[in-house]
Amino acid sequence: MAKTDNGGAxxxxxxxxxxxxxxxxxxALPSRRSRTARIWAAAWPKLLAVAIVLIVWQLVxxxxxxxxxxxxxPRAVWDSFVAxxxxxMDAAWTTLQRGFKGFAFALVIGTIVxxxxxxxxxxxxxIGSLITGLQTMPSVAWFPLAILLFKLGEGAIxxxxxxxxxxxxxxxxxxxxxxxxxxxLRAGTVLGARRWKLFRYVILPAALPSFVAGLKQGxxxxxxxxxxxxxxxxxxxxxxxxxxxxxxRQLSDSAGVIAVMIVILIIGILVDALLFGTADRAIRRRYxxxxxxxx
Amino acid sequence: MTRxxxxxxxxxxxxxxxxxxxxxxxxxxxxxxxxSKVYGHAGDAVPALDRVSLDxxxxxxxxxxxxxxxxxSTLLNLVAGLDSPTSGTVEVHGGTTLMFxxxxxxxxxxxxxxxxxxLKLQGVPKAQRRARVRELLQVVHLEGFERKLPHELSGGMxxxxxxxxxxxxxxxxxxxDEPFGALDAMTRDLLHDEIERLWREQGLTILFVTHNVREAxxxxxRVVLLSSRPGRVVAEFPVxxxxxxxxxxxxxxxxxxxxxxxxxEEVRRHGED
Numbered sequence: 163m164a165k166t167d168n169g170g171a172x173x174x175x176x177x178x179x180x181x182x183x184x185x186x187x188x189x190a191l192p193s194r195r196s197r198t199a200r201i202w203a204a205a206w207p208k209l210l211a212v213a214i215v216l217i218v219w220q221l222v223x224x225x226x227x228x229x230x231x232x233x234x235x236p237r238a239v240w241d242s243f244v245a246x247x248x249x250x251m252d253a254a255w256t257t258l259q260r261g262f263k264g265f266a267f268a269l270v271i272g273t274i275v276x277x278x279x280x281x282x283x284x285x286x287x288x289i290g291s292l293i294t295g296l297q298t299m300p301s302v303a304w305f306p307l308a309i310l311l312f313k314l315g316e317g318a319i320x321x322x323x324x325x326x327x328x329x330x331x332x333x334x335x336x337x338x339x340x341x342x343x344x345x346x347l348r349a350g351t352v353l354g355a356r357r358w359k360l361f362r363y364v365i366l367p368a369a370l371p372s373f374v375a376g377l378k379q380g381x382x383x384x385x386x387x388x389x390x391x392x393x394x395x396x397x398x399x400x401x402x403x404x405x406x407x408x409x410x411r412q413l414s415d416s417a418g419v420i421a422v423m424i425v426i427l428i429i430g431i432l433v434d435a436l437l438f439g440t441a442d443r444a445i446r447r448r449y450x451x452x453x454x455x456x457x
Numbered sequence: 458m459t460r461x462x463x464x465x466x467x468x469x470x471x472x473x474x475x476x477x478x479x480x481x482x483x484x485x486x487x488x489x490x491x492x493s494k495v496y497g498h499a500g501d502a503v504p505a506l507d508r509v510s511l512d513x514x515x516x517x518x519x520x521x522x523x524x525x526x527x528x529x530s531t532l533l534n535l536v537a538g539l540d541s542p543t544s545g546t547v548e549v550h551g552g553t554t555l556m557f558x559x560x561x562x563x564x565x566x567x568x569x570x571x572x573x574x575x576l577k578l579q580g581v582p583k584a585q586r587r588a589r590v591r592e593l594l595q596v597v598h599l600e601g602f603e604r605k606l607p608h609e610l611s612g613g614m615x616x617x618x619x620x621x622x623x624x625x626x627x628x629x630x631x632x633x634d635e636p637f638g639a640l641d642a643m644t645r646d647l648l649h650d651e652i653e654r655l656w657r658e659q660g661l662t663i664l665f666v667t668h669n670v671r672e673a674x675x676x677x678x679r680v681v682l683l684s685s686r687p688g689r690v691v692a693e694f695p696v697x698x699x700x701x702x703x704x705x706x707x708x709x710x711x712x713x714x715x716x717x718x719x720x721x722e723e724v725r726r727h728g729e730d
Contacts, residue, residue, distance in 0.1 A: 185599075
């Protein structure tokens with residue numbers, strides 16, 4: 163290290179060189195795999211799992227456990243899916259719109275309530291455990307009341323979707339704020355951030371990873387509540403995924419029922435993976451919460 | 458209980474090399490007189506600091522040394538104005554800034570983002586911030602790492618970003634709470650050189666808390682030894698070893714062993730009762 167005899171170099175020059183030498187040694191980044199390699203590494207286990215499910219399904223059908231008009235095979239479901247594609251897409255669009263509207267409203271409510279409860283001791287002891295209670299309550303239990311309040315209509319579904327998602331969103335924010343490292347708050351205070359500025363520049367960003375985890379969970383609850391709602395609250399003359407499920411059941415069209423179920427499943431996975439999964443990963447990477455060598 | 462703080466932060470775009478003239482009647486930027494701090498209430502009160510009197514002169518580098526429970530961090534909090542004394546006075550003339558031991562950088566901001574936030578919170582207009590950030594990161598030799606996130610930097614680099622962020626406040630009193638405690642020995646040696654250089658170039662007044670005796674002797678003009686539970690000043694050692702010093706040199710080691718003996722005696726007292 164510094165023991166070399168560098169004739170003319172001053173002490174400061176040496177210090178500069180030593181510092182930058184150490185810096186470069188300590189920040190060598192692990193080499194990253196190519197994009198295609200990473201996508202393939204993520205994709206093949208999923209494709210394999212789907213293939214296994216399809217094979218097992220087909221084997222069960224072939225075994226003759228149930229007659230084929232009750233439990234159709236993958237082929238029949240695929241045919242039904244193709245035949246009803248445009249109806250199913252219409253229905254999916256209606257359902258998705260309901261989902262996003264309810265979720266957006268839940269986001270506003272949940273964030274406000276979460277922020278207030280996290281920062282206010284009285285509010286916390288008043289409604290903190292109520293929020294967790296609401297979270298564990300099955301959303302279906304809300305429908306009788308929702309129908310009495312809003313009649314059989316959009317309002318009832320919206321109400322239950324919001325109640326399904328908002329507690330998770332609020333809880334995500336609350337636990338995010340609760341788990342902020344005290345040293346970050348101290349650092350913020352030392353730098354001159356007080357009250358709103360402390361909240362805006364330190365507390366909110368520090369709570370972000372947990373907040374996004376809450377959003378992810380909130381979406382899962384919203385999607386479940388929504389489908390339950392569409393099965394119970396049938397609005398005449400309107401296509402929705404829940405209504406399609408019910409219509410196909412009444413026609414004893416098992417293939418149609420399974421095709422709609424698969425649409426529901428795929429939408430759930432896509433929204434979760436593309437929207438929340440991507441945001442979650444990006445945030446965790448930025449905050450240094452993932453092991454980059456393993457990712 | 459009295460407590461006076463005359464905090465006049467200099468404008469941030471001015472070089473921090475000018476120490477503001479001390480107010481009439483006081484010669485020092487930090488004056489503690491019979492300062493005590495007790496946590497909790499009557500029954501289960503825990504005294505953290507007990508009648509500490511300490512002056513830190515302008516431009517002086519003072520190291521506070523003590524075992525666990527000597528109230529070092531409490532003392533820094535009092536000087537930084539984050540807490541107020543139970544009795545006695547804390548007088549501070551000039552702006553203070555505090556640098557921490559561990560990961561006190563905001564993990565969601567890059568190196569330059571962290572420094573810039575300090576300027577933003579000081580009310581520095583956006584147009585001036587960029588240039589000032591670059592300047593500050595150059596001061597701590599981090600050019601080229603502006604856009605790195607804290608977790609992408611080594612421990613020593615993170616501490617230098619913290620240093621740049623502290624300097625961004627334009628304070629002339631730098632309080633350091635075991636800033637190099639978690640670093641490996643080689644990095645720590647380099648950062649000793651670095652902080653000494655900044656102290657000299659910027660005319661800072663530094664109050665540096667550590668439990669590492671050699672580090673205290675390596676850096677300080679004066680080493681102040683605190684007792685534990687409650688913290689009390691038990692001895693002061695002026696360090697007359699000429700700079701630049703090396704931590705492994707004989708004069709540093711000799712004085713360090715004298716101070717270590719005192720420190721051990723202090724720790725032993727707690728073993729007996």
